[in-house]
Amino acid sequence: MPRTVAVPRSIATARGLLNDLATDSFNRADAATLGNADSGQAWTLDNGAFAIVSNTARKTGVPESIADLSVGQADVDITLTEILPAGDNGDAGILFRFVDLSNYWRWQIRRSTAVNYDGNLTRRVAGVNTNMGSVGVTPGSTVVLRVVALGSLITVYSGGVQRVQVIDTALVTATRHGIYDSNDEGDRATFDDLTILKTT
Numbered sequence: 001m002p003r004t005v006a007v008p009r010s011i012a013t014a015r016g017l018l019n020d021l022a023t024d025s026f027n028r029a030d031a032a033t034l035g036n037a038d039s040g041q042a043w044t045l046d047n048g049a050f051a052i053v054s055n056t057a058r059k060t061g062v063p064e065s066i067a068d069l070s071v072g073q074a075d076v077d078i079t080l081t082e083i084l085p086a087g088d089n090g091d092a093g094i095l096f097r098f099v100d101l102s103n104y105w106r107w108q109i110r111r112s113t114a115v116n117y118d119g120n121l122t123r124r125v126a127g128v129n130t131n132m133g134s135v136g137v138t139p140g141s142t143v144v145l146r147v148v149a150l151g152s153l154i155t156v157y158s159g160g161v162q163r164v165q166v167i168d169t170a171l172v173t174a175t176r177h178g179i180y181d182s183n184d185e186g187d188r189a190t191f192d193d194l195t196i197l198k199t200t
Helices: 009-014
Strands: 020-024 044-047 050-053 056-059 065-070 076-083 091-100 103-111 117-125 128-137 142-150 153-158 161-167 176-181 190-198
Touching: 065 091, 076 091, 076 176, 091 142, 103 142, 103 153, 117 153, 117 161, 128 153, 128 161, 176 190
Parallel strands: none
Antiparallel strands: 020 190, 044 065, 050 056, 056 190, 065 176, 076 142, 076 190, 091 103, 091 176, 103 117, 117 128, 142 153, 153 161
């Protein structure tokens, strides 16, 4: 008769079997909205517009666009692949610990000149943006962004390299996370392969 074999915790964790909160490859038919993530949660559009375009997520509205998934967990390890826009008119990247349009964090990449990019960790509280750390990066046309939030400790990465680390107690219980893009028409980022894990 078939046997049930327990997967050791170390192996399960390495494979993401224990800590997955949400995943989305965006690999689905083109649509005017993001629909549901691969893990089942419905995307909430908080501002602007995002669509599914050629198996990726892309902003389609003129104002800044924000969308989130509610995962019931504030302590998260988020990775997101971003194909950078050609222009230098805005920021795009990971949205995390989102409460409303006046309260959230974001880790974003901005093209500051024709050849230079900046990574910016921004805290927005009561409608006021505060730059919590900036660093010059050279990502090429595609970059993998990562945010690890554990209590008041926030660490952000691009291309597998730690860029900024801060300790801050703002919004430590917020459990909605997703994507952000404020780029202008024609200079929009493209997003792929979002993974949200529980930080342990």
